[in-house]
Amino acid sequence: MAVELSHYLLLSAVLFGIGTLGVLTRKNLIIILMSVELMLNAVNLTFISLARHAADQEAQVIVFFVLCVAAAEVAVGLAILISIWRKRGTMNVDALSALRG
Amino acid sequence: MNLNDVMGVLPELIVILTALIAIIVDVAARERNASASQGVTVLGLLVAGVVAIASPAETAMLMSGQVFNDGFASWFRALFCAIGAMTAVFSLVYLKHRNIRLGEYYSLLAMCVFGMMVMGSAANLLLFFVGLETMSISLYVLVGLRRDDSGSVEGSLKYLVLGAFSSAFLLYGMALIYGGIGSLEYVVIGDALRDSTGIGPMTVTGIGLLLVGFAFKISAVPFHFWSPDVYEGAPTTITAFMSTGAKAAAFVGLIRVFGIALAETNEHWVGVLTVLSIVTMTLGNVSALRQTSVKRMLAYSSIAHAGYLLVGIVAGSKAAFAASGFYLIGYALMNLGAFGVLILLNQRGKGDYSIDSLRGMGTVHPVLGLTMAIFMLSLIGIPPTAGFFGKLFVFSAAIERGHLLLAIIGLLNSAVAAYYYLRVISTMYMAKPEGDVAITEPMGYKVALVISSILIIVLGMFPDQLVAALLKAVP
């Protein structure tokens, strides 16, 4: 059996799904952030395997941008977490129910 | 890259420069003049806006085909700058009583405007994404700046988590489209779809994921649940900014991506968008009916307005896109104005935006009352206001394309919406004022409000110039 493009794409779909699951089912904000990172990494894997497949390096360059965005999101996200922690001393989505829809 | 490229993105460069100067000036001159960075921001954004509108708009693309330099881009760049400048004008009064650092605030505001401008002129999904993230990250921070208020930080966190989540969907959609078509450039995608070489299952799924991402960004039902909380938690100036600027930016993207690049595949998504539009406007209005806080009411009403705007995307004609542009410009004027009055009237209240706090304000502060009445009437869509023509153009474009039912539902919705907007007017004019109603009314602030209400009326009487210009500018 040879490794084909579809195997990589399926793998990235699985990772994306796991990330989605994490965001939707966890309450710990740090873990939610990490799940989002998983999702972004799945996207990166898709881009890179597509790049390999079409012998097109542009997709690899796109991954750079995704990495930058991921890093920026984590940085700001953690900053917000710290300021929430200082304010309320909790890290659960549940506890953040002061705002109701 | 040559000089032409640089001149083409001159407005963006001016905005970045403004962002940098604002933060430096704040450090250098805070002791002497607290409003220095505000002045820099307003001035810089206005200059950028004027440059954007004055620079010759050809359809040529800049930066190796990554940036559109068409009239549409110019209009929206100018609109974003104007929204940013207006927000900055409103900010000083608001920030004075709250513990927010001015330099960072204005700097982030300008960077946010930069992100929106990139979104408006991007010719490539990736560049659009970068612009979107620049805007979003600045907004995450701006929303959370009221650090002594737990609603603000929590709103910020909620916004960040869901924003990042939806960005991931957007990205995955982009990746699948890239897999199906081999490019992220709008023009290439459009061409590939016209040749019908690119419409595979992968592209269709990609479009679906893209749609989910966009639905989050424009807070369409059922992806809207974050927005009322975020809008309520955010500093009111930022709420105003988000509900107009961020919405306009997302809609330009929607027009460019779905309205134009993906137009060939519309049989796959027009139905979904139609349902989305109906549900969004109806639920937005019904929820707004129940609110007692004006700020929250405006938040829900902005969801409803996203629903009306989706009608323009569904219609999908040149006239519809020009109509959406007109709508967004009018909406920016009236919604920003409404928030502006609200901020001024509640400047000392600790976030008390209840409708009762407006009792009798129309008689106590005649200028504010009159402008607020105009903003509300325009939000309802009563002629002769810009809001009326925005709705008229959008719905007539929909009827022209055969979406009669959608237009009728939209029109009925605007009748429902009349109730909660009218309540604001009637409270302001037909109830007796209570308690201490003295406020400071800075001159520049008042002038901004008066100018925008005059513009609303002028656009409501003579919309022709603007709509013709927009029609010419639509790509």
Added chain:
Amino acid sequence: MGLETVLFLLLAVGAVLTALLVVTTPSPIGSALYLVGTMFCLAGLYVLLAAPFLAAIQVMVYAGAIIVLLLFVIMLLNLRRIEETVPRIWRIAGLFIAGLTLLALFVAIVRGSSVLPDMPAVPDGFGKVKALGEILFGKYLFAFEATSVLLLAAMIGAVTLVRKTGGEGRDGR
């Protein structure tokens, strides 16, 4: 089975397992460490996909920066286990949505990738710094510049958010 296949299988299984552990481990520290594992597996896959430079960046940015940042914050705030009481319904709904997403993606990929051509041979210099740099600073120059604004915004934002102001609240020491 060639070496590539074996490596792929190993790395893929590793990535999926660690990813599952990331989203199921109760403690944040554990999650962060598993995430490092996922990142390493992915970096390995990138090498297989002729993207050596990105593999290096992946390790550097994720394992070196992002995860360290995460761990730093976890340690700083002294977070260990957090009581998580997720309602059953919410869990089922999450599983359902995630499963649906997965299914849609599977169908799309399986049906879509069959029309794509087979993997071509890797050209010389593919995925190396020089080639990537040319694209990055050529076609994507404006996006690159815009990204720099994005990072600046994130930097200013993060600093502003965590800076002590001496105002009210718990941090008003």
Added chain:
Amino acid sequence: MVEKLHWIPSIGAEWHLGVDGISLFLLVLTTLLTVLCLLASWHTIHERVQEYHFFFLLLEAGMIGVFAALDLFVFYVMWEVMLVPMFFLIGVWGGQRRLYATIKFFLFTMAGSVLMLAGILYMYFHTVDPETGRNTFNLLLATSQSNYAIDVQRWLFLAFGLAFAIKVPLFPLHTWLPDAHTEAPTAGSVILAGVLLKMGTYGFLRFCLPMFPQATLEFVPWISWLSLIGITYGALVAMVQKDMKKLVAYSSVAHLGFVMLGTFALNQQGLTGSLLQQINHGISTGALFLLVGVVYERRHTRIIADYGGVAKVMPVYAALFMIVALSSIGLPITNGFVGEFLILMGAFASNKLYGVIATSGVILAAVYLLWMYQRVFYGQIVHEENSKLRDITLFEAAPILVLIVLAIWIGVYPDPILARMEPSLQLLLEKFQQGEFSQLQGVLPR
């Protein structure tokens, strides 16, 4: 008389105004009533006087625009514009429950008018200006090109008809009217009854009949029955009212029922009568509201039971009230007689049953108005305050006298008015008969 300017060329909307026999007298009524109302509120409005006049004049502009518009778009804009001043007039200068009343008024009208906008837009895309070859809102072209298929006609009739029926108001869409009338200041009630309600009946005449003739034919029984219910219901409910203004408000429901019945009799007498009756209702009901306003200024109550024996202390007032009441009832030599007589003739000609029921409505009208008159003006003075009431002043009486003169003039010598109305109505009928004819032939173009 036509005025035409390009307004929004990109969508083909033109500032296109004109007057014909149908709109002429409605316009005269509008301007006359506005002046009289402003006179009447000279001494009654004390706060925010500037705004009051601003809104009143804006209202007048809107009403004139509605009646004079020869462009669908201008018509719609004016229709909506007039909502805003009325909203403020009721809401700011109105009575106790003014907030409720004014918002209800606004929402009812708005709900109807948005559907009308959808109809207008639909017609816009099916009307082409032969000169430019583009779509247009031109009312004349829209009328001449309006040969829609029957199912389209039905929908369009409903879209327009609902907006108009709310405005008229046709039973059962009338519930906003008693509230709005009661809570509005005197001048507001006069304008509301005198002019605003006519916008609905005018709309039927101007739009539904000539543009959707087949659908009109189909809907005749529905609308006629609803009008008849309105006539009877309005009269019966008016009878049991305790509040004078409410009583007059419900009488409007009955009167407008007559107008609608005459319009949908679809013959020369019915149409002429209903158009004349629109003017008459403006005059008589306007005068009634002004009269109620006079005693309200003195006693600040409109409850019938609070009065009694007023004729003794206010003889001139009582006499004026009597004349106006008789004109409202439709006694010969008053205007009401001519209008109702023509309408009943038209109704009998189209369907005997309608005529019979409507005639009984006339009798009911005499009952509730005269009964109220008796309770207010005759009998002993039971309330002390009533014994010191000042009689009506000349300044207060002047607007009412003007209206009474008009009422008698129309009652005695209506020919000049009828002569100007008839050609336009004849034209309308012809267009309508063409539509009827093509339906008989089974030929449905488009």
